[in-house]
Every structure is written in C-alpha cells, then in structure tokens.
Amino acid sequence: MSLTRTSMREIDTSAALDLSRRLFQALEACATDGRGITRMPWGPGEAAAHALLRDAGEAAGLEASVDAAGNLYLTLPGRDRTAPRWMSGSHVDTVPDGGNFDGAAGAVAALAAAVALKEAGHVPRCDVTAMVIRAEEVSSWFTGHTGGHLGSRAALGLLWPDELTTAHHIALDKPVGEVIDDAGFDARALRDGPPHLSAANVAGFLEIHIEQGPVLIDRELPIGIVTGIRGTVRLREARCVGAYTHSGAVPHELRQDAVLATVALAHRLDEAWSEARATGEDLVVTMGKIHTDRAVESLSKVPGECAFTLDIRSQSAATLSRMKALVESAAETIGAERRVRFELGRIAVGKPAPMDETLRAMMREVSADLAIPTDDVACGAGHDSADFHHAGIPAAMIFVRNTGGSHNPSEHMEMSDYAEALRVLTETLRRLTA
Amino acid sequence: MSLTRTSMREIDTSAALDLSRRLFQALEACATDGRGITRMPWGPGEAAAHALLRDAGEAAGLEASVDAAGNLYLTLPGRDRTAPRWMSGSHVDTVPDGGNFDGAAGAVAALAAAVALKEAGHVPRCDVTAMVIRAEEVSSWFTGHTGGHLGSRAALGLLWPDELTTAHHIALDKPVGEVIDDAGFDARALRDGPPHLSAANVAGFLEIHIEQGPVLIDRELPIGIVTGIRGTVRLREARCVGAYTHSGAVPHELRQDAVLATVALAHRLDEAWSEARATGEDLVVTMGKIHTDRAVESLSKVPGECAFTLDIRSQSAATLSRMKALVESAAETIGAERRVRFELGRIAVGKPAPMDETLRAMMREVSADLAIPTDDVACGAGHDSADFHHAGIPAAMIFVRNTGGSHNPSEHMEMSDYAEALRVLTETLRRLTA
Numbered sequence: 132m133s134l135t136r137t138s139m140r141e142i143d144t145s146a147a148l149d150l151s152r153r154l155f156q157a158l159e160a161c162a163t164d165g166r167g168i169t170r171m172p173w174g175p176g177e178a179a180a181h182a183l184l185r186d187a188g189e190a191a192g193l194e195a196s197v198d199a200a201g202n203l204y205l206t207l208p209g210r211d212r213t214a215p216r217w218m219s220g221s222h223v224d225t226v227p228d229g230g231n232f233d234g235a236a237g238a239v240a241a242l243a244a245a246v247a248l249k250e251a252g253h254v255p256r257c258d259v260t261a262m263v264i265r266a267e268e269v270s271s272w273f274t275g276h277t278g279g280h281l282g283s284r285a286a287l288g289l290l291w292p293d294e295l296t297t298a299h300h301i302a303l304d305k306p307v308g309e310v311i312d313d314a315g316f317d318a319r320a321l322r323d324g325p326p327h328l329s330a331a332n333v334a335g336f337l338e339i340h341i342e343q344g345p346v347l348i349d350r351e352l353p354i355g356i357v358t359g360i361r362g363t364v365r366l367r368e369a370r371c372v373g374a375y376t377h378s379g380a381v382p383h384e385l386r387q388d389a390v391l392a393t394v395a396l397a398h399r400l401d402e403a404w405s406e407a408r409a410t411g412e413d414l415v416v417t418m419g420k421i422h423t424d425r426a427v428e429s430l431s432k433v434p435g436e437c438a439f440t441l442d443i444r445s446q447s448a449a450t451l452s453r454m455k456a457l458v459e460s461a462a463e464t465i466g467a468e469r470r471v472r473f474e475l476g477r478i479a480v481g482k483p484a485p486m487d488e489t490l491r492a493m494m495r496e497v498s499a500d501l502a503i504p505t506d507d508v509a510c511g512a513g514h515d516s517a518d519f520h521h522a523g524i525p526a527a528m529i530f531v532r533n534t535g536g537s538h539n540p541s542e543h544m545e546m547s548d549y550a551e552a553l554r555v556l557t558e559t560l561r562r563l564t565a
Numbered sequence: 566m567s568l569t570r571t572s573m574r575e576i577d578t579s580a581a582l583d584l585s586r587r588l589f590q591a592l593e594a595c596a597t598d599g600r601g602i603t604r605m606p607w608g609p610g611e612a613a614a615h616a617l618l619r620d621a622g623e624a625a626g627l628e629a630s631v632d633a634a635g636n637l638y639l640t641l642p643g644r645d646r647t648a649p650r651w652m653s654g655s656h657v658d659t660v661p662d663g664g665n666f667d668g669a670a671g672a673v674a675a676l677a678a679a680v681a682l683k684e685a686g687h688v689p690r691c692d693v694t695a696m697v698i699r700a701e702e703v704s705s706w707f708t709g710h711t712g713g714h715l716g717s718r719a720a721l722g723l724l725w726p727d728e729l730t731t732a733h734h735i736a737l738d739k740p741v742g743e744v745i746d747d748a749g750f751d752a753r754a755l756r757d758g759p760p761h762l763s764a765a766n767v768a769g770f771l772e773i774h775i776e777q778g779p780v781l782i783d784r785e786l787p788i789g790i791v792t793g794i795r796g797t798v799r800l801r802e803a804r805c806v807g808a809y810t811h812s813g814a815v816p817h818e819l820r821q822d823a824v825l826a827t828v829a830l831a832h833r834l835d836e837a838w839s840e841a842r843a844t845g846e847d848l849v850v851t852m853g854k855i856h857t858d859r860a861v862e863s864l865s866k867v868p869g870e871c872a873f874t875l876d877i878r879s880q881s882a883a884t885l886s887r888m889k890a891l892v893e894s895a896a897e898t899i900g901a902e903r904r905v906r907f908e909l910g911r912i913a914v915g916k917p918a919p920m921d922e923t924l925r926a927m928m929r930e931v932s933a934d935l936a937i938p939t940d941d942v943a944c945g946a947g948h949d950s951a952d953f954h955h956a957g958i959p960a961a962m963i964f965v966r967n968t969g970g971s972h973n974p975s976e977h978m979e980m981s982d983y984a985e986a987l988r989v990l991t992e993t994l995r996r997l998t999a
Binding site: 226227228270271342343344345346361363365367374375376377378379380381382383385388390391394395397398401404405408415416417418419420421422423425427428429430431432433434437440442444510511512513536537538539 | 660661662702704705776777778779780795797799801808809810811812813814815816817819822824825828829831832835838839842849850851852853854855856857859861862863864865866867868871874876878944945946947970971972973
C-alpha cells in the first residue's frame with residue numbers, strides 16, 4: 132500500500148484520452164495501404180506520423196525538438212531545466228502491413244500524459260519529455276550489418292562504428308546514413324557528435340506498448356508490467372548448400388539434400404525448445420523464412436540449396452549463448468552426416484534487458500492505488516526500452532492487452548485498456564517529478 | 566550361355582556411333598542457354614531436336630511419321646508390315662537447365678540402332694521403329710491435374726479424360742490441349758481417336774537412358790539392366806496454414822507456426838525413410854520445394870503459411886500406399902498438435918512398373934555374348950517405358966553410367982559407355998526381329 136495513496140488526487144486523463152483517440156484515428160487515416168498500416172522508417176508514413184504528433188504537442192504548448200536521426204521530442208518544461216529529464220515514448224514506424232498501435236500507442240500515450248500533466252497544472256521538478264522514435268522495426272526493413280532499433284540507438288549513441296554504412300534500407304536501397312541525410316537529418320552529426328541522450332541527461336524511460344503475445348488475454352488483465360525484454364540470437368541470411376540431383380534415382384546415403392538437412396537442424400532446435408520448456412527455461416525459436424531456389428528447384432530434384440532465417444529469443448543470456456552454440460554445433464554435425472554445408476552467415480546476438488526494479492515497484496504501487504488490475508509479464512519482443520537499459524538508463528514498460536496478434540493488420544487495442552495504461556503512466560510520471 | 570553365341574556375328578555399330586556423336590553435338594548446339602540445356606515440351610528446343618532426328622532418319626532411308634501429339638516415328642520396314650512392331654526410343658525434352666542426354670541418349674540410340682540394322686542389310690520380320698517422344702519432363706513444366714509423361718501417354722491412349730484441359734503448361738500459360746494444337750498437332754484426335762500405339766500393334770519397347778543415380782559408378786559398370794521403375798506419390802501444391810504472429814512474444818503452446826509444423830511432417834517422413842532402409846524396403850523421399858510467403862514473411866514473424874512439394878518413390882506399390890497414408894495421418898496429427906491446417910492438395914499416385922522378365926533375360930544374354938559387363942539396377946526415376954508397361958506392352962531399359970548427376974547441366978555420359986548400350990540394343994533388336 133502506497134504512502135501517498137490516501138492523500139493522492141488522481142490527475143484527470145479524460146481529455147488526454149480524447150486527444151489519444153483523435154490521434155490514433157488520424158494516424159490510421161494517413162498510413163493505411165488497404166491491407167494494413169505501413170509506416171516505413173524514414174518513409175512517408177513515418178514522416179506523416181511525426182508531423183501529426185509534433186503539431187498536436189505544439190498545439191498543447193509542449194516544446195518540440197528533433198535530433199540528428201529525426202527522433203522527435205515534445206517537452207513539458209520542468210522547474211530545473213538542467214536536471215536529468217524523465218522520458219516516455221515509443222516508435223511510430225511499423226512492419227509492412229502492420230497495425231496502428233505497435234508502437235504508436237506508446238508515442239501517443241507519452242504525448243497525452245505530458246499534456247495531461249500540463250493541463251492539470253503540474254510543474255515537474257525536471258523536464259518531462261515525450262519521445263517519438265524512428266525506425267524500431269529494423270528487421271522488416273533493413274538488411275546488412277545492424278543492431279536494430281536504429282532510431283533509439285542513434286539517439287543514445289549506441290550505433291556500431293560502421294552501422295550507418297552497413298545497415299541497408301531494402302526498399303530505398305541505400306545505407307541508413309544516406310537515408311537519414313535524404314530525409315533531412317544529419318548522419319555526420321550522429322557519427323561525429325556526442326549522443327543526444329545519455330544517463331547524464333535522462334533520469335529514466337517509460338514505454339507503453341501493446342503486448343505482442345496473448346498472455347494478458349489469458350489472464351484477463353487490461354495491462355501488465357514488464358519484467359524484462361528477451362535478448363535475441365538472429366541469423367538473417369543462413370543457407371544450406373547440398374547438390375541438385377534427380378529426386379528418384381539417388382539413394383539416401385549418396386544424397387546432399389539441403390531441405391532435409393535444414394529440416395533436421397530446425398527439428399533439433401525445436402527439440403531443444405521442448406527441453407527448455409520442460410525445465411521452465413525462457414525460450415522461443417522461429418524460422419520465419421525458408422526458401423528453395425525458384426530458379427532451379429523442381430518437384431523432381433533433390434534440392435541443392437535452402438535459405439532460411441532464425442530468430443531465437445530468451446530473457447536469459449546463458450540460454451541465448453547455449454542456443455547459439457547449439458545452432459553452430461548442430462549445423463556442423465548435420466552437415467557432416469548429410470554431406471551438405473551450412474553457411475550460417477552472421478549470427479547477431481542482442482543481450483536481454485531486465486526492466487528497472489524500482490520503476491516496476493512504483494508502477495505496481497500506482498496500479499494498486501488506482502485500483503487497476505495488473506501483473507508481471509515477460510516481454511518476448513525487442514523494444515526501444517532495451518536500448519535505454521543498455522545505455523545505463525533505468526527503463527520500464529507497461530503492456531496493453533492486444534486481441535489481434537502482432538505485426539499484422541488485425542492487432543487491436545481496446546481504448547478502455549489503453550486508458551488504464553495512460554492513467555498509470557501519467558500518475559507514475561507525476562510522482563517521479565513531484 | 567546363349568545358344569546363338571558361338572554362331573553370332575555382331576552387327577557393326579561404328580558408323581551408328583559416329584552418327585550418334587554428330588547428333589549429340591547438333592542437339593547441344595541448338596538448345597544451350599548458357600547455363601544448361603533447355604528443351605521445353607512443345608517449345609522451340611524440343612521442336613529443333615525433332616527436326617534434327619527426323620532429317621537424320623530420313624537421310625538414312627527410314628520412314629518418318631508423326632502422331633497427333635507430335636511424337637516422331639522413324640521406321641525400318643519389316644518383312645510383314647502388319648505384324649506388331651518392335652520399338653525403341655525416349656524423349657528429347659529436358660528439365661529447365663538440364664543436360665543433353667536425359668532422354669536424348671535413348672532417342673538417338675533408337676535411331677542409330679535402326680540405321681545400323683538397315684546398313685547391315687538386316688530386314689526385320691516386323692517393323693523396327695525409333696520413337697522420339699514429346700514431353701516426358703512434365704513435373705518441371707506443367708501444373709494442374711496430370712499423370713505426367715504426356716507424350717508417351719498420349720500415344721498409348723493413357724491420358725485421363727480431362728487431362729488435355731487440366732494439365733497446364735506453366736511457361737506457355739495454356740492447357741496442354743491448346744499447346745498441342747498451337748504446335749501444329751491435333752488435340753481433338755487425341756481425345757476422340759483410337760490410341761496410336763497399343764499392345765495390338767507394338768510387340769515391345771526398349772529404352773536406353775542415362776542412369777540418374779550413381780549406382781553404376783559405384784559398381785564400375787558401363788551399363789545396367791533395369792529391374793523396375795519406381796512408382797510415385799506426389800504432392801505438387803501442398804501447404805501448411807497457421808497464423809502470423811510476433812516471433813518473440815507468443816509462447817510455444819499458443820503458436821500456429823506453419824514452418825515448424827512442415828518441419829515436423831518432413832522429419833516424420835525422413836524417419837519413415839530411415840525405418841524403410843533398415844528393413845531393406847525400397848524408398849526415396851524428396852521435398853524439392855519449400856517456401857514461406859515472400860509478401861508477408863519476416864525474420865520476426867511466426868510464419869503463418871508454408872508451401873511445399875513431396876515426391877515419394879518406391880518399386881513397391883504397398884510401400885507407396887503406406888507412405889501416402891503416413892503423409893495423410895501425420896498431417897492430421899501434427900496439424901492438431903500444432904494448431905495448424907495442412908492443405909495437401911491432390912496426392913497423385915503413379916504405379917511402379919516392373920520391367921519385362923523375358924526382355925531382361927535376353928539383354929543379359931546379349932551383354933554376356935558381347936562380353937559387356939552389366940548388372941541389374943533399380944530405377945528411381947519415371948520413364949516413358951513405364952507407360953508402355955502400363956499399356957500392357959513388354960518394356961525394358963538399359964541404363965548408361967552418368968558421372969554428373971541428373972536434371973542439371975553437369976550430367977555426363979562417356980561415348981564409350983553409350984557405345985556398349987548401343988551394341989546391346991542393336992543386337993537385341995536383331996534377335997527379336999530375326
């Protein structure tokens with residue numbers, strides 16, 4: 132039970148909820164492609180979303196600014212402008228044919244919370260900033276050498292030395308540095324300048340995001356408080372190389388079948404996943420793409436090549452490390468057994484990001500004070516909050532129940548669930564900056 | 566030991582071998598596409614091959630005729646023109662980017678043998694006819710409802726009632742009936758007329774073909790005598806349908822992963838294959854094509870759809886029947902376990918075709934008489950000979966050693982090995998028509 136509970140008077144978020152509703156409708160209207168919502172990083176859909184939120188923030192009297200990557204900041208000035216600020220936000224880009232709320236819900240909520248605090252006459256002890264982030268959905272839009280989450284990592288100075296050159300925007304067919312310059316921002320400043328955000332000038336980061344799994348539905352909860360963000364082991368351009376031969380005439384022991392070898396690898400990983408579940412170990416394994424070569428494949432040819440991706444996630448760094456070793460050793464063993472060669476390509480490892488204990492405790496307390504039912508949930512997807520954690524900035528997330536799956540046009544958030552998340556975010560920011 | 570051995574005087578095939586060599590060079594020259602040999606059924610490459618062989622046959626004094634499907638017949642007239650004829654031949658179409666010898670070796674050898682018999686002054690008791698067959702490589706060029714081997718099956722009256730409409734030529738984007746008419750032949754006659762070939766007018770069919778496996782290489786034999794042709798269970802347009810969701814956020818028990826379900830099915834069939842090998846049962850299993858949907862797939866999406874093909878072959882009808890049932894039951898079980906739906910599409914079953922015992926015995930005897938080392942070999946691929954068997958006509962095949970695999974540009978036949986096959990074919994035809 133909170134010490135402040137009996138004395139608290141909750142800030143009214145009803146006008147901020149109306150603002151949110153209008154913004155979600157406007158965001159949808161300017162980015163639908165008939166099938167779903169598409170806001171490409173540094174593309175027209177993302178730019179329109181930034182313009183909408185900037186206009187809404189400025190209309191409400193917030194200060195607007197933009198960093199060298201194009202991330203947008205809408206700030207409610209604090210009493211001490213030099214004190215490390217409290218931030219909230221999320222990205223507004225989407226996967227191709229995605230939905231309207233991943234991650235616009237968090238960008239809109241951050242703006243709405245700042246507006247609610249301002250309207251209530253709350254003058255925070257430090258700045259409170261809503262951040263509208265670029266380019267979080269990197270795996271759908273980029274190829275080449277990249278650590279993902281290009282917008283938040285650019286703001287936090289976490290880009291790898293050559294990443295502005297090696298991360299390649301598939302649709303625009305350009306390295307991300309050129310894409311940023313073409314969009315009117317400043318890749319050189321990102322490369323040469325100090326990070327825009329750091330533990331020295333940011334006190335902490337809170338992010339509202341739709342849940343991308345069905346856990347809150349199962350538990351009949353409107354919102355959840357995230358325990359940690361899973362890390363990843365990712366293979367974007369793996370393939371198995373065997374030899375094309377006649378499908379009927381070559382006996383088993385002389386085949387070099389790239390598909391059945393890839394099947395054996397995937398089956399081994401699926402088994403390892405079952406073993407992990409049996410011991411309660413956190414793990415998910417996905418082979419999102421698999422392709423034989425359309426130029427030479429045939430019903431009646433033993434396939435000589437098979438390309439595939441792997442996306443392995445866990446909250447445990449040890450599990451990730453073990454799974455990476457398993458991919459490598461199984462590829463070696465199966466390759467030798469089946470007379471094929473696996474070319475795994477780069478194996479990118481993203482570290483898990485546990486959420487800040489103090490912030491989690493405060494959000495649990497706020498939820499209890501506001502009589503909003505909630506619970507701890509694990510987070511299987513990557514989020515900008517992970518980058519704040521990796522930059523040494525305390526971060527926490529609130530998930531909103533989502534009945535339509537994720538990364539597809541059917542993702543869905545009830546406004547009544549969103550309203551609860553907005554209440555918790557606004558009250559948490561008030562307490563943090565009282 | 567043959568009764569005729571001591572008294573036989575072998576027909577000289579050296580001029581026929583030279584003719585073969587020139588024809589192989591000319592066939593290659595008119596069908597190379599830079600990567601491999603492409604002679605599309607009823608396309609320009611196949612037409613050029615037919616024209617070449619017709620010219621060569623007519624130049625050597627053979628009678629040329631063509632049936633309603635465009636199959637070419639080059640005949641050495643016999644003493645009794647009404648007696649059932651002995652035939653030899655093979656197809657000249659290829660897979661895309663295939664090699665020069667599958668099946669042109671058999672068409673050229675049939676022509677060369679007839680020419681050798683003629684040049685030697687052999688007047689057969691019945692007609693001896695070389696058949697140059699259309700459209701054997703159906704699985705590479707056609708989609709829709711088809712029993713394959715469209716050229717030989719058309720000649721033998723084995724096409725299914727609607728097959729001229731339902732077998733669809735992918736590259737020409739037309740049903741095969743229209744393709745045949747456009748090429749100057751007569752689909753209506755195929756539909757309404759009597760079969761051009763039958764057990765009433767054909768005494769038997771002999772086919773030379775490159776081996777499409779490595780068995781003769783392993784045994785260091787130039788040629789082999791085929792025991793039987795494997796039958797097939799084929800799924801051309803199977804798919805697994807699950808649901809697209811976020812790859813990190815959905816726990817195992819709530820996923821509908823179409824790729825891991827397809828992996829489970831393929832793994833089950835691979836296991837069944839291992840079990841069959843352990844008991845010496847004849848079987849091969851191939852998943853030649855597998856594809857997620859490029860329009861919606863992503864590294865970070867659980868795949869909601871996976872398309873694949875299956876090509877299962879055995880010399881045993883019982884094994885084929887058991888494997889077909891296994892595909893169906895495993896799809897059902899795995900679908901239920903993994904919350905996905907397999908849409909297997911049509912499961913086409915092609916019966917095995919044992920080769921004629923009497924002809925096999927005669928070819929073994931001829932080989933021994935000519936001191937050519939040979940052995941029995943199983944045939945894993947489909948061949949036109951199977952259709953003659955299914956039409957009630959005795960059929961037999963001679964395989965020629967092939968060091969370059971099959972259905973690819975590297976397939977290779979040594980002319981010294983081909984020469985041995987041509988000697989056996991010529992002598993067998995001589996004895997059969999003495």
